[in-house]
Amino acid sequence: MDPLILGAIVAVTTILVLFSGVSVALGLLIVSAGFLIIFDGARSLELIPEILFGKLDNFALLSIPMFIIMGASIASTRAGADLYEALERWLTRVPGGLVISNLGACALFAAMSGSSPATCAAIGKMGIPEMRKRGYPDGVAAGSIAAGGTLGILIPPSVTMIVYGIATETSIGRLFLAGVIPGLLLVALFMAWSLYSTAKSGNTTLLTARSYSWTERFEILPRVIPFIVIIIGVLYAMYGGIATPSETAAVGALLCLLIAVIIYKLWKPVDLWMVLRDSTKESVMILFIIAAAGVFSYMLSSLFITQSIAAWIGTLDVNPWVLMLAVNIFLLIAGFFLPPVAVILMAAPILLPIITTAGFDPIWFAVILTINMEIGLISPPVGLNLYVINGIAPDISLKTILMGSLPFVACMVIAIVLLCFFPGLATWLPDAVMGPRL
Amino acid sequence: MAGQSSATAARTGNNLFLRAVAALSTLAGWCSAAMIVAAVGITCQMIFIRFVLNGSTFWQTEAVIYLAIGATLIGLPYVQRLRGHVNVDLVPLALPKSARFFMAIMTLSLSITMVGVILWYSYEHWHLAYERNWKSDTVWGVRLWIPYLALPVGFGLFLLQLVADLVAVLLKIDQPFGLEDT
Amino acid sequence: ADLRLSHQWSDQDVRHQVAQIVADRVAAADVDLTIRIFGSQSLFKAREQYRPLSRGQLDMTVLPLSYAGGQQPAFNLTLMPGLVKNHDHAARLSASPFMKTLEEKMAEDDVMVLVHGYLAGGFVGADKCITSPEDIAGLQTRAAGKSFEQMLAGAGASIASMSSSEIYNAMQTGVLDAANTSSSSFVSYRIYEQASCYTPAGDVALWFMYQPLLMNKSTFDGLSSDQQNALMTAAAEAEAFYLEEAKKQDASSTEVFRNAGVEIAEMTPEDFEKWRQLAQETSYAAFVAEVPDGQALLDMALAVE
Ligand code: NA
Ligand code: NA
Numbered sequence: 001m002d003p004l005i006l007g008a009i010v011a012v013t014t015i016l017v018l019f020s021g022v023s024v025a026l027g028l029l030i031v032s033a034g035f036l037i038i039f040d041g042a043r044s045l046e047l048i049p050e051i052l053f054g055k056l057d058n059f060a061l062l063s064i065p066m067f068i069i070m071g072a073s074i075a076s077t078r079a080g081a082d083l084y085e086a087l088e089r090w091l092t093r094v095p096g097g098l099v100i101s102n103l104g105a106c107a108l109f110a111a112m113s114g115s116s117p118a119t120c121a122a123i124g125k126m127g128i129p130e131m132r133k134r135g136y137p138d139g140v141a142a143g144s145i146a147a148g149g150t151l152g153i154l155i156p157p158s159v160t161m162i163v164y165g166i167a168t169e170t171s172i173g174r175l176f177l178a179g180v181i182p183g184l185l186l187v188a189l190f191m192a193w194s195l196y197s198t199a200k201s202g203n204t205t206l207l208t209a210r211s212y213s214w215t216e217r218f219e220i221l222p223r224v225i226p227f228i229v230i231i232i233g234v235l236y237a238m239y240g241g242i243a244t245p246s247e248t249a250a251v252g253a254l255l256c257l258l259i260a261v262i263i264y265k266l267w268k269p270v271d272l273w274m275v276l277r278d279s280t281k282e283s284v285m286i287l288f289i290i291a292a293a294g295v296f297s298y299m300l301s302s303l304f305i306t307q308s309i310a311a312w313i314g315t316l317d318v319n320p321w322v323l324m325l326a327v328n329i330f331l332l333i334a335g336f337f338l339p340p341v342a343v344i345l346m347a348a349p350i351l352l353p354i355i356t357t358a359g360f361d362p363i364w365f366a367v368i369l370t371i372n373m374e375i376g377l378i379s380p381p382v383g384l385n386l387y388v389i390n391g392i393a394p395d396i397s398l399k400t401i402l403m404g405s406l407p408f409v410a411c412m413v414i415a416i417v418l419l420c421f422f423p424g425l426a427t428w429l430p431d432a433v434m435g436p437r438l
Numbered sequence: 439m440a441g442q443s444s445a446t447a448a449r450t451g452n453n454l455f456l457r458a459v460a461a462l463s464t465l466a467g468w469c470s471a472a473m474i475v476a477a478v479g480i481t482c483q484m485i486f487i488r489f490v491l492n493g494s495t496f497w498q499t500e501a502v503i504y505l506a507i508g509a510t511l512i513g514l515p516y517v518q519r520l521r522g523h524v525n526v527d528l529v530p531l532a533l534p535k536s537a538r539f540f541m542a543i544m545t546l547s548l549s550i551t552m553v554g555v556i557l558w559y560s561y562e563h564w565h566l567a568y569e570r571n572w573k574s575d576t577v578w579g580v581r582l583w584i585p586y587l588a589l590p591v592g593f594g595l596f597l598l599q600l601v602a603d604l605v606a607v608l609l610k611i612d613q614p615f616g617l618e619d620t
Numbered sequence: 621a622d623l624r625l626s627h628q629w630s631d632q633d634v635r636h637q638v639a640q641i642v643a644d645r646v647a648a649a650d651v652d653l654t655i656r657i658f659g660s661q662s663l664f665k666a667r668e669q670y671r672p673l674s675r676g677q678l679d680m681t682v683l684p685l686s687y688a689g690g691q692q693p694a695f696n697l698t699l700m701p702g703l704v705k706n707h708d709h710a711a712r713l714s715a716s717p718f719m720k721t722l723e724e725k726m727a728e729d730d731v732m733v734l735v736h737g738y739l740a741g742g743f744v745g746a747d748k749c750i751t752s753p754e755d756i757a758g759l760q761t762r763a764a765g766k767s768f769e770q771m772l773a774g775a776g777a778s779i780a781s782m783s784s785s786e787i788y789n790a791m792q793t794g795v796l797d798a799a800n801t802s803s804s805s806f807v808s809y810r811i812y813e814q815a816s817c818y819t820p821a822g823d824v825a826l827w828f829m830y831q832p833l834l835m836n837k838s839t840f841d842g843l844s845s846d847q848q849n850a851l852m853t854a855a856a857e858a859e860a861f862y863l864e865e866a867k868k869q870d871a872s873s874t875e876v877f878r879n880a881g882v883e884i885a886e887m888t889p890e891d892f893e894k895w896r897q898l899a900q901e902t903s904y905a906a907f908v909a910e911v912p913d914g915q916a917l918l919d920m921a922l923a924v925e
Contacts, residue, residue, distance in 0.1 A: 021530040021615050022545040023523035030552050047677055049560040049589050054668045056507040059499055059782075062481070065474045065506065173789065243485050244789065250481030276471040281522040284470060284513035288523065291510070301662050302624075339524050349662075381528050434792075488760065488795075494779040496769060575667075575690040576781065577769045582690065 003308035010035060010305060024342050025292040032299040039303055048295055055294030056287060059246050060166050064114065065283035066249030067157040070256040071113025072279040074122060076271065077264035081126030082223040083108055089212040089220055098134055099144055099194040102127040106148030107187045110155035111231045112256065115282060116377050120149025120388045128393050137201045138396045143404025144194050146385045150374035153340060155183035157249065159286060160340045160373060164366050167348040172245045173238060177430040178363045179370065182415060185425065189411035197407065226259045239433060286341050293345035310353035320358040327351060328416065331369060335376025339384065343373060367426040368416055375412050378405040448519050448603055451611040459602035460519060466595050467516025473509035477502045497578040504585040511592030515599040521616050530615045539607070542614030546604040553597045560589035621843065625680035626658045628666035633804065634865045635682045638735055638833060638858045645854030651846045655680065673836055674729035680835045686765055692725050693911045698830035699765040701903060702896035703921055707867045710738035710828055718920040732840060734855040735833035737862040740821035740870055741802035746791050749817035749885035750798050753898050759797035762787055764827065767903035768800055774902035787811055800827060803873035812880035819885045821870040824892040833858070
């Protein structure tokens with residue numbers, strides 16, 4: 001059979017199987033096993049345990065649980081509230097101080113956590129009730145946190161960047177740096193929209209924040225300094241020659257756990273177990289998808305589908321930007337339904353050759369892909385962050401959260417367009433810090 | 439509610455089998471978390487040895503990798519119990535109750551078959567490494583049956599938890615896909 | 621028939637070219653045999669190729685045989701410091717009774733050799749030249765292969781284990797002071813941008829790694845005699861090419877490093893003897909202790925002139 005037709009059959013089958021409600025990882029394994037039995041014979045199933053084990057046999061993957069622990073340990077304290085409170089006391093002259101502070105806190109927290117739902121939960125737990133208490137519209141309160149939370153995978157560290165780095169053999173250090181400026185750009189766009197919509201809601205008192213004395217401003221600093229120290233320390237360790245990203249992650253995890261225990265008095269075994277339980281749950285889920293996607297890509301490669309698609313795309317004579325648009329639409333749709341890690345692992349081996357043949361930069365593309373995944377996190381039908389917000393504030397309807405998030409989706413689309421016109425937004429920082437590309 | 443159902447563990451009712459499996463899965467979850475913590479500790483130790491003492495660090499990377507693999511595989515049943523394996527449950531949500539019930543039975547049976555097959559070949563893989571005394575090709579030379587043991591143990595417990603989930607749905611102790619009636 | 625060949629390298633690499641020659645010649649022979657090459661670990665990861673090969677799930681691979689040293693400890697002799705002196709010596713070793721014994725061990729795993737070949741490598745230092753054992757003491761070093769780790773540890777180096785793709789970053793950030801790997805890896809990972817001194821494989825070299833093109837034996841036996849002949853003819857041509865290219869790699873890597881302004885150091889025969897002495901006390905001793913017929917195998921290898 002022609003590998004391209006076979007590829008289409010695999011794609012349709014995968015969609016059908018995943019929509020049955022089976023877990024993503026097992027679904028990928030079931031599809032792979034089915035096609036391997038048909039085309040390579042039942043004996044090829046004996047390779048599955050080795051491939052699963054082999055995909056996980058990678059030191060860089062270790063940083064995933066570590067960066068998740070960093071976020072989870074801090075998220076279980078009231079550190080998130082401290083962060084935005086401190087920002088608010090210092091940003092008091094900025095109009096719409098509270099929502100600005102919450103978004104700023106999301107960005108700072110994203111620099112300590114590799115995952116988006118954790119960022120969302122950490123800031124939202126205190127931030128959403130506080131914003132609503134002060135009269136911000138529900139949609140703005142919920143939407144800003146849902147969107148701000150997605151920064152967790154764009155601002156370094158980032159679990160999805162690690163997975164992309166491994167899947168495409170791109171430097172994880174560079175990928176992390178590439179996310180910084182686009183992350184800040186998104187924060188600025190989010191803030192601009194929040195201010196505009198708050199103003200439009202007519203409640204202009206919200207824009208003039210309350211004032212704080214210098215005593216109040218300084219007394220909150222000790223509660224924030226540890227995080228600034230962690231962020232700077234981790235960055236220094238990673239780019240200053242102390243350790244590789246994976247090793248840095250372990251130091252970050254240890255520091256965050258210690259801060260949670262010592263400063264935030266998280267020493268009850270039950271509380272500590274909650275942190276470990278949540279991190280274990282998220283890490284195992286992601287790592288199992290990674291392993292299962294390994295079997296899936298073995299199947300695609302063994303059936304010569306990956307290679308044939310790459311060759312076929314090479315023969316297409318289309319404008320690269322049309323291609324980029326098509327790729328974006330594909331990623332967007334995949335992101336609507338699937339968790340980012342699964343999309344990256346299934347799409348990267350097929351998309352990367354397309355991207356590089358068309359003359360696009362894989363580091364820049366990682367940022368485009370990540371923003372697409374961020375959109376998926378706050379869009380129906382499967383938007384992890386929407387459900388996190390729904391868990392924090394059950395009395396805000398899913399529809400309000402969704403409508404509140406939509407404008408932020410527009411901000412992300414604007415960011416993608418800006419990145420297309422100014423690729424330097426993503427590539428300048430990594431090149432400046434780590435020297436020109438290998 | 440769609441997506442990753444937030445931390446509502448599978449129900450066990452008063453069924454002895456379900457409770458026993460739940461206990462096993464929880465124990466596996468503790469082991470998994472402990473392995474992740476150990477990996478954090480060993481990585482920090484490695485950085486200390488290398489930067490402060492300028493010493494050799496030939497075994498740490500390998501140990502940490504095996505711990506992370508172990509944590510993933512041994513953690514599978516616990517995450518299944520917490521319904522932590524993400525799925526797309528649009529279709530089940532849209533289905534009427536009876537169809538949803540059969541859909542759940544179908545997906546669980548498929549999952550059980552798949553994990554059963556992996557368990558079988560995992561055991562074979564582990565057994566071969568044990569019988570032939572394969573080692574990793576490093577100075578440390580770990581006997582590979584030790585890290586490979588995580589494959590049959592992890593998938594074995596995973597299989598048990600999946601069977602328990604199927605039983606719970608069949609006995610109407612738990613809702614199909616863990617979806618509450620709305 | 622359709623055969624699948626897997627390897628870990630890019631399509632510019634000499635080891636890919638060896639595979640490509642075999643595939644092309646076999647196709648040209650028109651004996652109803654096609655070889656499909658899966659490069660860059662697109663099918664199996666580098667270290668996961670030997671087992672599928674031995675079970676017939678994979679038909680052919682170009683593989684550093686020492687990767688399978690955990691399954692057949694005797695294979696560790698194919699990456700042993702100072703055992704091979706230069707490329708011509710390597711070719712004589714490939715045709716010796718020593719290699720016949722290793723091939724018997726491969727046959728136990730249902731594996732056979734189509735193309736023999738050794739590639740050489742050297743050392744780089746971030747701040748100074750590495751020529752004799754004294755130079756490496758106290759340095760954070762990445763070594764290619766277990767027996768080299770043992771020898772360098774014996775010289776007082778601190779061993780940091782990582783893959784060759786991580787050398788560049790580790791040297792850039794100062795995690796590593798020195799590294800040892802193959803000439804072609806030094807070039808393909810652009811290590812010359814981070815090194816101050818390169819000690820290439822020259823008239824004498826320590827680091828030789830046996831990287832043959834292997835095939836599943838049962839699959840080979842199942843082919844028609846025409847197909848087998850076509851394969852063997854192609855393999856012979858590829859082997860001659862492999863030897864010539866292996867020699868060129870060392871010289872061209874030296875050229876790349878020199879052009880990048882890196883100091884080029886040379887290992888003297890006296891240095892070589894010091895390393896070999898050290899290897900005998902460390903890696904050779906460990907090998908003999910680990911492998912039941914280790915001493916006999918080692919003697920066979922050392923007997924090759
Ligand atoms: Na982050
Ligand atoms: Na979505």
